[in-house]
Amino acid sequence: MKVSMLYDMQACIRCYACSVQCGIENRARLSRDGRGTPERVLENQRPELRFIFPVFHYLGNYPGRAVSYVHHCMHCENAPCARRCPAAAIEVKPYGPVVIHEERCIGCRACVEACPFNVPRFAPRMGKTYKCFMCYDRLEAGLPPACVEACPARALYFGTREEVLEEGRRRVSRYEKRLGETFTLYGAERVSEATGYLHWVTVGPAAILEDYTLRPDAAQKPIEALDAVRTIGWVLFGASAAGVIGHFFYSLGKRVEE
């Protein structure tokens, strides 16, 4: 059984209680794990420990139009970050969440290169990379993710994949009826070859999704092309090795003319 998250752009009131709660939860984890007293872990400024937060970007020509989107991991079905991590520090849980294990991360930033949504954040002071793991420790203890619990507007919603998709579709059709505009449930279907579908889907007006970085066919092209380079490379290597072996047998018993 897969779980999923839902973020509803239309319902979000932009209070960022989710972001604050995420930071609190991650500090609670630090003191839970014996990595400092509550005072110490709060004293340390560690921005990488907030996994959901607003990002401003500017669209169009200078000075442009400022748009702030809510930045978070999409928990991709095919998790490009996990596929590229050389230390296998990123685990795709069988029930969906894409979990980064801090103790296994060596800070190489291959996941930063691979993520189509620019999610993993490298913390130079720790020499490690951080991202949302959908509160998998809470999920396994029967609790919803911290951000969902904090959201006063029910703009964040958590459940099994079926429940979440049903809720998402319900919201889409209701908004379409009320507002007379097309809405999309981004991530319900496969977004790209690289990502697959998303375990964190978004309800939003179809016309502006791309302004909020929710692009169709999201993928890091040079990184995804590595697989093709490698396949071609190994085939050519096979041909070269076969040539060498062939010539070796051909040479046996032949005399070299001096």
Added chain:
Amino acid sequence: MREIQAFNRFQRSMHLHYIHFMVIFFLTGLPQVAPHHFRWLLYFFWVPFAWFSPQTTYLSGGMKVAMVLHRLAAVGLLIYAPLFALRELKNMGRWQIWPEGGPGAGIAELIKHYLSFQPGRFGKYNFGQKCLAWLTIVATGIMIVSGCILMFKDAFSPSAWRWARFFHDVGFFIFLVILPIHIYMALHPLNRKGFRAMFETGTLPEDYVKTHHPLWWEKIKSRGGGSMS
């Protein structure tokens, strides 16, 4: 018998060290390009390291050590390659790897040498060696430029890292394809004299040059003997 210098000491030392670097680049690069087939290599990097850092696993600790070794070898190459390039560039006009004659004739001579086992009408280098030399130059350039971007990530943008990763892989596969041929040909009895020149003496016997590298011999004669790069 007179000997003719084929490689000077510096060229031979560069070649030998490039072999050392290449062994490290390959052993530490393979677990990254083909993790499912070559991750076991990381055990060898990890075992001595685990003694200092027992909480790591072979994947995290071993990969970290592999990356550090890769970068140390890269520093070695970054010192060697510019010295080599500076020294060779001023002899560019005398390089023996410029194309001479068409590829058709070059391939015909290669067939004569490697399939009929008769001396081909080669210059100092045959057509195959020239292709190999140029591929090595190009691939080394690709590896150094893309490797520096990957090594000094903070000075570049993620989109530069992505293209660097892409071209680092392309360069790796160029080497993976040409090196088996290069190593095999170097070890083949047909090229025993060339092997001796590269790894032992630096020179080739004059008679051998006359019979096996006639085009080069003509150049040496017309220039009044002596060595050529």
